[in-house]
Amino acid sequence: MPSYSIGQAAGLLGVSSETVRRWADGGQLRMERDGTGNRVIDGVSLAGFAKDRAVGLHPVPGEVSTSVRNSFAGIVTGVVLDDVVAQVEVQSGPHRLVSLVTREAVEELGIEVGVTVTARVKSTNVHVDRP
Incomplete structure (x- = not known):
């Protein structure tokens, strides 16, 4: 079973190492010592913690019915408009x-840099790489 250092766990969770230490010291995240005395988190515990922590982070608004389960709430950081197509970076x-959508959709939705949006991803091709 893989184990992760505090820094690696912080990178995977998108927080600082200090936050991971606080979670461990507060009993929210189980941490052990390896053979050299370093604090490590086993991969199964880290995966469960990440999943539990993500619950409710990207809720589907009540007025929206969708079959898409992969949603990312974020802020628009870039919009490039062409005659027909627009590139939206979130x-x-x-x-x-980065999403390619119609210019018409960008204009109708009022998408511009600084606006909060939810990017939803539904794909038959999802690639998983392992370092």
């Missing part, structure tokens, strides 16, 4: 998403 925590 920063959602540590995640940068």
Whole structure:
């Protein structure tokens, strides 16, 4: 089973190392010592903590019915308009998403830099890489 250092866990959770230490010291995140005495978090515990922490972070508004389960609330950081197409860049925590949509949609929705949006992703092709 993989284990992660405090810094690695912080990077995966999108928080500071100090925040991970506080969660561990407060009993919210289980941490152990490895053979050299360093504090580590086992991968299963970290995955469960990340999943629990994400509950409710990207809720679907009550007036919206959707089958899309992958949603990222964020802020628009860039919009490039063409005659027909627009490129919209969204920063959602540590995640940068880029979407190509119609110019008409951008104008109708009032999408511009600084506006909060929710990017929803539904795809039959999702690639998972492992370092």
